[in-house]
Amino acid sequence: MTSPTTPATLEAHGWGWRYATRLRWAVREVDLRIEPGERVLLLGASGSGKSTLLQGFGGVLGGADEGETHGALRVDGRAPTEARGRVGMVLQDPDTQTILARVGDDVAFGCENLGVPREEIWPRVRQALDAVELDVALDRSTAALSGGQKQRLALAGVLAMRPGAILLDEPTANLDPQGVADVRDAVSAALDATGATLVVIEHRIDIWLPLVTRVIVLGADPAGTVVLADGTPEQVLGARGAELAASGVWVPGHPPVVPPAPAQRPGETLIEARGLTVARRRGLAIAGPFDLDVRAGEVVGVTGPNGAGKSTLGLTLAGLIPAESGSVTALPALASDEKADPFRWSSRALLTRIATVLQTPEHQLLATTVRDELSVGPRALRLSAEEIATRTDELLARLRLASVADANPYTLSGGEKRRLTVAAALATRPRMLVLDEPTFGQDATTWAELVGLIARLRDEGTAVVAISHDEAVLDALHARRVVVGR
């Protein structure tokens, strides 16, 4: 891309930010300077304020009614809100990154906001789409794109604005491995063409290491936000690799601890699927036919690209949606006195038999405190108050949620929410557990915890169906693979 961009300088001078709804400062007293054209990987434990800093540079934190600020941020010496168009941001969730209904319009959106004349917009749109190698028609519906395509579309929208700095906040956290590689390559090509400054936040640093020239690690201490380490990737990871890995960053050469292989062979078969095809909406089969058994004490790993129908298969096996054709049969070991087709069980009958943890924790939260959330299932089973208390206390301890027992589930961190939804599913002691992307977007610490927990459940005789495009999870669990292809 031939482009008249000049790379931007980013500076923080004793900068701090406190969200109006919080007492604690998200960032305090941070000082740093990023030179034009530098490619920076920004790291830090959750709560270190790295996203807030990035949003500050992006000029999207809002005004005085959104929060309180200290010190100054500068983009080319000006306040970020006055340097509109000098920085472009891509955030984590592909669904809220797409703004308009058609690909061309979406890329043009940023140019329109900057007041770029119409005749100049469309050449820029085409150039930007070329740069991210998104080879689709301009009037293609944005809703028909995959997650990886949506993120590349968002990147194209940013590139069309010809920014001097590109800021990326976990742009690949929700993508399958192919999507991750595509987005990384698109960023790399765009930087080579424009020379723009890059700041990227990501847990999975191995993706970005080949690209970045500098690593900055932020940490929080009583005095404020401090720069814990700053230097070339080799220097920082060499000196602080173990420490970073312990704080949840995925550092190459420091893999998370994985549980031992299962000690016993799988037990009895609980569910049999025969000639099973699955559909989100009746009549539109998206995957199958499958012939598979789910056995006690075994992890079945369902893999395949985004959109192939992995989740739909999981929901069907879990008795939440009907089979499109073929059959799902619960054998007597699981069904006991219920019918053979789990979809025809009552919601209550499912509780002790098959529990499901969906991808988005927010869809599953029902109560106003963490403790109540854990007792929803046991209460539906009409267990005694003492029994409910025993089970919730045990789960609170086992999943490290005791300190937030009285908090509202919506206020928890991403990792805590994930652990809570798993704990809530375990409270009714189901014989089979279906987990949809249990480790999606989690840092290395939460990842290792969840994997350890699932392995223990497996060894206690629970049947686990784990849907994931993270091969490392399935390897760590010694899962038997079921591949769902397009």
Added chain:
Amino acid sequence: MIDPLTARPDRPGPIAGRAALAKLAAALLIALPLVLSIDVVSASVALLLEIPLLLLAGLGAREFWTRTAVLWIAAPLGAVTIALYGATSGTIHLEWFVIRISDGSLALAAATAVRVLAIGLPAVVLFVTVDPTDLADGLAQRVRLPARFVVGALAGMRMLGLLTEDWRALALARRARGVADQGRVRRALGMAFALFVLAIRRGSSLATAMEARGFGGTGPRSWARESTWDRRDTLLVIVAAIIPAIAIAVAVLTGAWNFILGPTA
């Protein structure tokens, strides 16, 4: 239908391709005058004159009936209700508790049924073919509504699809958690609240994404797509103005005009 791959309506006929703004104006021009009277003549004349418009709108037969089904149900239902309970005048044909069918209530019933169709059919048929992006362009560039409002609403509309998916996931999650066997109403309320929370969260991340691309700044905004308007658009609006004009003229001449804001006859 709107093509799922291009998100662009693709239809035959002279009306489907008209500017979204022209269709909006046409639907309003037809509807507003007809709201002002309840008489069978003006509504019937309008309905007759609308037939060519309905046929040329670019909808297939099947789509026409499914999209307008609710009107074909609402019109007779409304008529029956008014026939039974409407204002009484003239000969009374049947009386039973509060039910009283009279000449007056039958006339009102007929007027209501025809009116629902005369106002509803063109509105539905014109709007089915409106592309939201075109409408937003028209409203911002021609009517000069504030860009913040128009573009914000357009981007927000895209989220409706996401919310449908959310609702489904909320329902599945409740079944999985053992609370889906009874209390349907209470459960729906709980889900509605959860959906509300999710919508706010999605809305604020969408707003951040828009700001990150320079939306809401103080500088002048440009428009990548020019909102076009040609003679055929003007023609559609004129036709839409003529239909109620003729309908009202006929009603007044035949003495059937019954102005809802005027003195009761």
